[in-house]
Amino acid sequence: MSRRIDFNCDLGEGCGDDAAILPLVSSANIACGGHAGDDATMRATLRLCRAHGVAAGAHPSFDDREHFGRRALTVPPADIARTVRAQIERLATIASKEGVRLTHVKPHGALYNVAADDRGVADAIAAVVKDFDPSLVLFGLSGSALTDAGSAHGLQVAHEVFAERGYDRRGRLLPRGSEGAVIESLDVAIAQVRRLATRGEVVADDGSIVALRADTLCLHGDRSDAAVFAQAVREALQADGIVVASVTAKGLP
Template sequence: MQDRIDFNCDLGEGCGDDDAILPYVSSANIACGGHAGDEATMRETLRLCREHGVAAGAHPGYDDPEHFGRRTLPLSRDEIGMLMLNQLARLAAVAADEGVRLTHVKPHGALYNLAADDRIVAEAIVGAVAAFDPNLIVYGLSQSQLTDAAEAAGLRVAHEVFAERGYARNGRLLPRGQPGAVIESLDDAIAQVHGLVVRGEVATADGGSIALRADTLCLHGDRSDAPAFARALRAALEADGIRILPIA
């Protein structure tokens, strides 16, 4: 059983109550103007991170706000690299102005899921992070191509697990829209988090279970009940003797 974990949330997306979530998490993944966000939302979220002592990271995704970055776009390796670099630069400029140091990068949505299985996409993302700032930690789906590619490139890596998303037998997230893809019950989410963090395993949709490395735990900030989930999940982790601390 591990005694600490990073608790992260996707924020700055203009559709959640970031101020109510941030007191309970240790890291924030901030939308960089691709799938969501603009300079005003980036600035406000960075200020909240500074106020609450939360580590701030970039959350770049496909430039597709109409579909919230959850639709795969046919981009080349070079195009993915430029997408990453442009969004990293956009957030970093605002962060520097606010006196906040970025600590990590976590791709968003369809880009994140594609990088879990597509080594070329994973290496495009990793290459962009390494070129921009090799000190940034890469957050990727636990035991995926993205974490493998980042480790191979010598970058720091955080293997990520999810509090309220269902898992397939291969350790990938169930596609949204499929039954069980999103966990709606707080009790079920707490049970899943307990399994992941305390026992290092998660139940899968087929009734089995798999072992997963858990360095950081994600809660999606765009769900309407995210503040209540954040508060309850933190309380449950602390009741298990788990400290909530940023990786950096």
Template sequence: MGTRIDFNCDLGEGCGNDAAILPHVTSASIACGGHAGDETTMRQTLRLCREHGVAAGAHPSYEDREHFGRRILDVAPADVARMVRDQVARLRAIAREEGVALAHVKPHGALYNVAADDRAVADAIAATVADFDPALALYALSGSALAQAGIEHGLRVAHEVFAERGYDTRGRLRPRGTPGAVIESLDASIVQVRRLVAHGEVLADDGSVVHLRADTLCLHGDRPDAVAFARAVREALEAGGIAVRPFGAAA
């Protein structure tokens, strides 16, 4: 097909399967204290990234460990900027000690979804990343306000699609807890992955086709079968002639 994709996973969230997932992905977004993670988990995950040659990024979130960062909080854009800066700085300090260069920033959970449509929040995140280190890539939901804000702030933007999440007609992720929000079947996930990566499209909840740019493909590392999913998705991509490389890596 002549297609390539970055395969990323959200890690360092205390799920205990990072070491088994990392050999199958090319990028990792590491929890840095907002919804999960502490110095120990950040250091351990960075070391695993270094061992497996996986690009490491920061995964900042609302400061809401109780709800795993998946509850929308009433936080002003200025406070979002502070949270993102503090969390990314925390991870980078440890990464430097471990000899690992950070490659990207990807907001987590509710913050990620809010930034997909709230331009003020999107601008706060993008401006913070650009000010912190303009060499960092910004991972954003494909076609979202965050992706546009990143471009306008001069960042390299990876338009992100999801292996095992359902979509609505606007190309947004269906809210967790609603029917079809999470794809449980590995076979169904593989069908969606192939369609997204090879054709840039996904079936929405009403059966219509939504076109999406796919630079990076995400798998959630907190699902109990994440290791099996990671292995199967990687094998399916390569079997389809798709090159799996970190975002921005040379061909």
């Protein structure tokens, strides 16, 4: 059986070349108003997903457009649940009008990172997704509290790894702004992608080898060279005989 992986990108954020990236990925995480995005960008991104057969998902965040959702906020889980649900509902309403079915939910930025270690926040997100639509796949950092919470709530989960982000020895992403947090070299990123996709492991910042389940691979769409990276990632996966397909298409354990 051929090896498969989902290739996802964070899109609809108003700062990338979505039209160039979308034909290269299998899943799109669409900003739905928390950190970026409005009705017009959501509609445009959904239409591109429909045109290219790309799975469309919600990308909710802390309500923090000023800091692009990358500032960790001290917010009670109940409040997080309300804002996450509102963002999913907003995108789902537009998707329904565009004839697109949402397939997954992936938290954005600081909310994603908080949910990786805070089980209370992770449970709040998972419960909202389950209540809104139990068929939605919950994307979370591989081996994190969010994937554990999703499974505990009976959701299908996708363990996510990253093409151009550095890791620590725990398998957590290095904080943005720290050395090695963002991989700028295309060659280094492709080497990491190949290792993750074929061996299920990554080299951490201290040189240790960390095993990670890799159901879906993320590329950030807000980087200026995202389209170039996306093309190179897609070609590298294909060269290694890995089929790129959305998590819904491939199915997960």
